[in-house]
Amino acid sequence: MTNENKKDINRRDFIKVLGAGAATTAALYGCEPQKKTGGNTALGEVPIDKMTYRISSATGDIVSLLGYGCMRWPLKEKPDADGNVIDQDAVNQLVDYSIAHGVNYFDTSPVYVQGFSERATGIALKRHPRDKVFIATKMSNFHNPTRENSLAMYHQSFKELQTDYIDYYLLHSVGGGKGIKTLKERYFDNGMIDFLLQEREAGRIRNLGWSFHGDVKVYDYMLSLDIKWDFVQIQHNYVDWKHASGNNINAEYLYGELAKRNIQAVIMEPLLGGRLSNLNDHLVARLKQREPESSVASWAFRFAGSPEGVLTVLSGMTYMEHLQDNIRTYSPLKPLTDEEKDFLEDTAQIMLKYPTIPCNDCQYCMPCPYGIDIPAVLLHYNRCVNEGNVPKDRQDENYRKARQAFLVGYDRRVPKLRQASHCIGCNQCIPLCPQGIDVTKELHRIDQFVEQLKQETL
Numbered sequence: 001m002t003n004e005n006k007k008d009i010n011r012r013d014f015i016k017v018l019g020a021g022a023a024t025t026a027a028l029y030g031c032e033p034q035k036k037t038g039g040n041t042a043l044g045e046v047p048i049d050k051m052t053y054r055i056s057s058a059t060g061d062i063v064s065l066l067g068y069g070c071m072r073w074p075l076k077e078k079p080d081a082d083g084n085v086i087d088q089d090a091v092n093q094l095v096d097y098s099i100a101h102g103v104n105y106f107d108t109s110p111v112y113v114q115g116f117s118e119r120a121t122g123i124a125l126k127r128h129p130r131d132k133v134f135i136a137t138k139m140s141n142f143h144n145p146t147r148e149n150s151l152a153m154y155h156q157s158f159k160e161l162q163t164d165y166i167d168y169y170l171l172h173s174v175g176g177g178k179g180i181k182t183l184k185e186r187y188f189d190n191g192m193i194d195f196l197l198q199e200r201e202a203g204r205i206r207n208l209g210w211s212f213h214g215d216v217k218v219y220d221y222m223l224s225l226d227i228k229w230d231f232v233q234i235q236h237n238y239v240d241w242k243h244a245s246g247n248n249i250n251a252e253y254l255y256g257e258l259a260k261r262n263i264q265a266v267i268m269e270p271l272l273g274g275r276l277s278n279l280n281d282h283l284v285a286r287l288k289q290r291e292p293e294s295s296v297a298s299w300a301f302r303f304a305g306s307p308e309g310v311l312t313v314l315s316g317m318t319y320m321e322h323l324q325d326n327i328r329t330y331s332p333l334k335p336l337t338d339e340e341k342d343f344l345e346d347t348a349q350i351m352l353k354y355p356t357i358p359c360n361d362c363q364y365c366m367p368c369p370y371g372i373d374i375p376a377v378l379l380h381y382n383r384c385v386n387e388g389n390v391p392k393d394r395q396d397e398n399y400r401k402a403r404q405a406f407l408v409g410y411d412r413r414v415p416k417l418r419q420a421s422h423c424i425g426c427n428q429c430i431p432l433c434p435q436g437i438d439v440t441k442e443l444h445r446i447d448q449f450v451e452q453l454k455q456e457t458l
């Protein structure tokens with residue numbers, strides 16, 4: 001597809017859907033009658049025709065503000081003979097529902113869901129007209145950046161996704177590893193960047209960008225290059241806006257640098273790995289007092305989607321009720337007022353007083369060669385912190401109950417062989433964590449805490 005053709009097609013689609021005089025943000029109103037969507041009716045109807053869309057400044061694509069992150073597809077109990085664990089029927093159902101309700105952006109990677117996400121996403125999307133959806137995938141060559149492997153990964157994505165063009169192609173996790181050295185090894189020394197630019201020229205990649213995790217020097221370096229980036233994917237939520245933890249830099253800076261250059265942002269981690277939907281009771285009450293009918297997660301999605309330079313906000317939705325809730329939030333988006341932004345900033349500051357570990361369940365540290373389920377251990381700990389179940393003082397009247405909740409929940413959420421006690425401290429996971437968590441230290445601390453709880457006789 002030539003650039004001219006692309007422009008024509010985009011212009012046609014644009015006029016077809018929006019009509020003349022559309023603004024950069026538009027809620028599209030179809031003429032299909034309202035359908036009953038069923039399920040979750042207590043929270044209200046799920047609109048089919050009110051999704052907010054943003055228009056790509058690079059190609060004119062009309063992109064739904066809610067993007068589907070395909071890294072958490074539902075799993076079945078037993079894998080297939082080839083090891084595929086994804087429940088394809090459930091994926092098809094989620095994809096069909098999301099498209100029927102206006103979602104059109106699907107983001108996957110060759111490494112998601114043990115390497116099976118692209119295939120499952122491709123099967124589900126193949127059942128819909130190709131020109132009604134935007135497919136995003138990535139060059140995830142962290143473990144083997146040779147040219148040969150990178151090319152094979154690129155071509156395999158087309159095969160798995162059953163397509164002859166990729167709408168949004170990303171250099172995956174730029175900024176990780178050893179900063180610029182790793183960046184050069186993965187994309188520059190092997191000539192992949194030149195190859196990808198040629199692919200964009202040839203139309204097989206329609207938009208070229210990268211996702212950022214980690215070293216801000218790499219971020220600044222990428223933006224200083226004489227390359228036209230069509231979009232950049234960044235982590236952005238109401239905690240990271242001003243208080244990014246670990247190696248991460250504040251989202252306010254990341255977004256601001258893109259805005260200066262008129263590069264649109266694709267947003268990941270709007271819920272900070274689920275932490276902004278699993279707030280402690282005090283914070284839930286705070287949000288519910290303001291808007292009793294709105295979900296806790298909807299505040300985070302409104303924050304992520306409010307800046308005009310955001311093209312789409314990705315959410316890895318495993319469950320139908322999460323998909324429905326997010327569709328409601330963006331159908332249409334009610335942008336945050338300045339006063340609501342201040343309210344969320346205060347909420348973030350209260351949240352940061354709780355000593356949780358900044359794990360966002362990104363899984364980049366996995367698999368641990370010794371079988372530890374690192375994020376499951378850390379997230380269990382965080383959940384207990386938020387629920388007041390990390391007992392410290394034996395004199396506390398809740399001690400017994402909290403101890404029980406911590407230990408029983410631990411065994412329920414993390415199989416024994418995958419618990420922190422089996423960590424041998426090899427430290428292989430530490431450089432892989434974009435949040436800069438000293439995973440070994442945290443696991444050992446949690447393990448000691450568990451042992452102490454177990455040994456205490458009440």
Ligand code: SF4
Pocket residue numbers: 368369370371372374422423424425426427428429430439440443
């Ligand atoms: S330090 Fe522990 S958790 Fe990390 S890779 Fe080694 S054994 Fe696994």
Ligand code: SF4
Pocket residue numbers: 358359360361362363364365366374375378432433434435436437439
């Ligand atoms: S420990 Fe770090 S790399 Fe592992 S899941 Fe959590 S945030 Fe991601």
